[in-house]
Amino acid sequence: MVGDAQATRQRLLEAASREFAAYGIAGARVDRIAAAAKSNKAQIYHYFESKDGLFDAVFNALVADAVREVPLDVDDLPGYAGRLFDGYEAHPEVARLATWYRLERAGSQAPLESIIASNRHKVERIEQAQREGLLTTRYKAVDLLALVVHLASLWTATTPEFTTLVAGHSRADRRKIVTDAVAALLTP
């Protein structure tokens, strides 16, 4: 029975991840999530209390995964940006969920301490590398992190109007533009 409950909860998270990535929080329909997970609305409210609660559970699980999957490498920031890019390519729903979170959820709940702590730790490691002369000091550490992470998301943020102009780009082309741009930022 405990195994059943775990399995149901997991199916709900997976169905909710697809639904929220496609439609956002306001646009998501709890009954569609329940049907896709072969569950029902009562179970959703039992496990997650509300649609917002379900979104938060999905978001926290996916962000935690994303942070674990791509550790910061201060010796190779272009490679780090490339691996972030790879993550967005492999899991396009993560970038969409992060954007919905920023647009729909961020104003109504406190910033997540686990993400703040993770960012702070990354900033400290970049500062350390700057003190050791391994990284440019042209930018503050926090700004360099912001730039690298933002550049990694270059192709997740393009409009359909722009996408038509780069239809000939392979994934490798798009990746190289990201890593080259980060390398250019770091050139003394």
Next chain:
Amino acid sequence: MVGDAQATRQRLLEAASREFAAYGIAGARVDRIAAAAKSNKAQIYHYFESKDGLFDAVFNALVADAVREVPLDVDDLPGYAGRLFDGYEAHPEVARLATWYRLERAGSQAPLESIIASNRHKVERIEQAQREGLLTTRYKAVDLLALVVHLASLWTATTPEFTTLVAGHSRADRRKIVTDAVAALLTP
């Protein structure tokens, strides 16, 4: 009476712009827009046919404004990025509307020809400057445009978790990071 109709339409567009920027398309409520514009739902459907139609009218008006306000300057791409940044700072709702458009609307309507044409024209001007030796040829023109525009939106895309780490930045600090980063891309 024609003047009245124009004034009503304009009030609806302004109220809709605020509502859509805050809540997106799925989250927007037509009755809230009608009330804020001292109008009613019937008038909205009369002028714009549907909630999607109202969103498209808002989006097309704002994007047209944004393109007119910030002409591309191939001789000064850092300055161009800085002026795009200024536009986002002055009108934060534009970046939010563009993001909602990408998430909610882009899949269900054809890409807007006017924006494609505007982008294509910018790419041609960058190509021309590259041929004349005025701009780096390290990136294709279309990729350089993508990078510059994306960097200009650096601070519109930061999560609340990241924002807490850069709370001490002034607007001038944030602008300088954008223009410095674009300058670094262009350094031979």
